[in-house]
Amino acid sequence: MGRAEVVQKRQKAAIMALRVAALLATAAATIVMALNKETRTFVVGTVGTTPVTASVTAKFQHTPANVFFVIANAMASNHNLMMIGSDLFGLEFKGFKLPLVAVLDMLNAALLSAGVHGAAFMAQLAKNGNSHARWNEICDNFQGYCNRGGVAILAAYVGLLLRSASPWCPL
Amino acid sequence: MAMSQRATVILATRLIALIATLIAAVVMASSHEKGTIFGAISYEAKYSDTPAFKYFVIANVVVTIYGFLVLFLPSESQLWRLVLVFDLVLTMLLVSSISAALAIAQVGKKGNSHAGWLPVCNQIPKYCSQTTAALVAGFVGLVVYFLLVCYSIHRDLDPFLVRKN
Numbered sequence: 001m002g003r004a005e006v007v008q009k010r011q012k013a014a015i016m017a018l019r020v021a022a023l024l025a026t027a028a029a030t031i032v033m034a035l036n037k038e039t040r041t042f043v044v045g046t047v048g049t050t051p052v053t054a055s056v057t058a059k060f061q062h063t064p065a066n067v068f069f070v071i072a073n074a075m076a077s078n079h080n081l082m083m084i085g086s087d088l089f090g091l092e093f094k095g096f097k098l099p100l101v102a103v104l105d106m107l108n109a110a111l112l113s114a115g116v117h118g119a120a121f122m123a124q125l126a127k128n129g130n131s132h133a134r135w136n137e138i139c140d141n142f143q144g145y146c147n148r149g150g151v152a153i154l155a156a157y158v159g160l161l162l163r164s165a166s167p168w169c170p171l
Numbered sequence: 172m173a174m175s176q177r178a179t180v181i182l183a184t185r186l187i188a189l190i191a192t193l194i195a196a197v198v199m200a201s202s203h204e205k206g207t208i209f210g211a212i213s214y215e216a217k218y219s220d221t222p223a224f225k226y227f228v229i230a231n232v233v234v235t236i237y238g239f240l241v242l243f244l245p246s247e248s249q250l251w252r253l254v255l256v257f258d259l260v261l262t263m264l265l266v267s268s269i270s271a272a273l274a275i276a277q278v279g280k281k282g283n284s285h286a287g288w289l290p291v292c293n294q295i296p297k298y299c300s301q302t303t304a305a306l307v308a309g310f311v312g313l314v315v316y317f318l319l320v321c322y323s324i325h326r327d328l329d330p331f332l333v334r335k336n
Contacts, residue, residue: 062285065274102324106259110266110317117267118274121223125275126286132220133279135288164263 016087018162023080025159026112030073033119033152036060038145058138058145065118066149072115073156076163079108109163116156123149178246184319189238191312192265196231199224199272199305204298216291216298223275224302230268231309234261234316255323262320265313269306276302 041055060066083101085091127146129137139146204216218224241254280299282290292299 058285063283064277065270068270103321106262106320106324110263113263113267114270118270121226121271122274122278124222125278130221132214132216133288133291135278135286138286164260 016084019080019084019087022159022162023077023084025155025162026073026077026080029152029156029159030070030077032148032155033060033066033073034070036066036145036148036152038142040141056141058142060149063119063122065122069115069119069152069156072111073159076108076112076115076159079104080159080163105163109160112156112160112163116153116160119149119156120153123153181319181322182242184315184322185238185242188312188315188319189235189242191308191315192231192235192238195305195309195312196228196235198301198308199231200228202298202301202305204295206294214294216295218302221275223271227268227272227305227309230264231312234265234312237261251323252327255320255327258316258320258323262313262316265309265316269309269313272302272306272309276306 037057037059039055039057041053043051044054045052060070086097091097123146125135127137127139129135199218202216202218206214218228237257244250244254276299278288278290279302280290280292282288
């Protein structure tokens with residue numbers, strides 16, 4: 001086979017590898033944030049000799065921005081999966097593939113961008129608090145929750161960067 | 172539709188987007204309220220209290236400057252393909268800034284009982300309504316930019332293959 005064909009094959013393999021990486025990133029972000037939960041028990045008093053404990057749970061559903069993050073990443077993962085599947089199985093959608101890819105790529109990139117940034121700024125608020133509004137930081141007590149949330153946001157950023165390259169190379 | 176009519180419509184759409192993002196940036200940056208609780212403790216609410224609102228103002232300022240510069244681009248220039256790419260990137264920037272500001276504004280209005288964060292809009296109603304107005308203007312700017320991107324994709328890439336050549 002000629003040199004041009006070898007280059008073509010390598011390009012296709014590289015594009016497929018990037019698509020799989022984007023899928024893995026957004027899927028990881030979805031799963032890590034959706035399973036994000038931490039329970040802490042505090043001792044609030046003693047009755048006689050037995051301590052009375054209260055448990056506080058931090059779940060991702062408590063914050064609407066995190067719920068939106070999970071939904072946006074799930075939709076972006078679904079889109080990535082559909083694109084990979086349509087390439088693997090050679091589907092052409094009766095000639096509508098180009099508008100589908102162009103418009104859907106843009107929609108999903110915008111949705112993913114919104115989800116990631118909303119969760120990122122809420123995470124910044126949880127980590128630093130806001131002295132003007134008298135909002136305390138909560139990451140001191142829930143370090144596992146905050147760490148896992150941070151990892152999910154970073155993974156989603158990687159997926160977003162890979163998807164943002166789509167105007168230049170159609171991923 | 173004749174070419175000059177279409178160009179006028181596009182120019183008008185870009186002007187609407189420019190005005191929307193300009194209003195969003197200016198209204199958010201000028202939202203400011205001072206008050207006192209019980210006449211003793213004084214508080215002050217500005218847009219720079221939260222990094223999310225600062226990001227919103229910066230993003231809308233960037234998009235306003237870009238929109239202003241694009242108005243002067245001659246219609247036969249080769250740079251319109253670059254304008255398509257920039258439109259796409261700036262739409263993503265706008266949507267991220269609105270999402271961030273909306274997340275923080277929602278906490279300010281409704282609070283978050285699980286985290287122990289109380290809503291603050293009762294003490295600073297004027298600031299809250301001005302922030303809401305800025306967010307609405309930003310959303311209008313986002314929708315108009317999204318339509319501009321859709322039209323630019325339709326004109327330059329022709330995905331639905333409506334052109335004969």
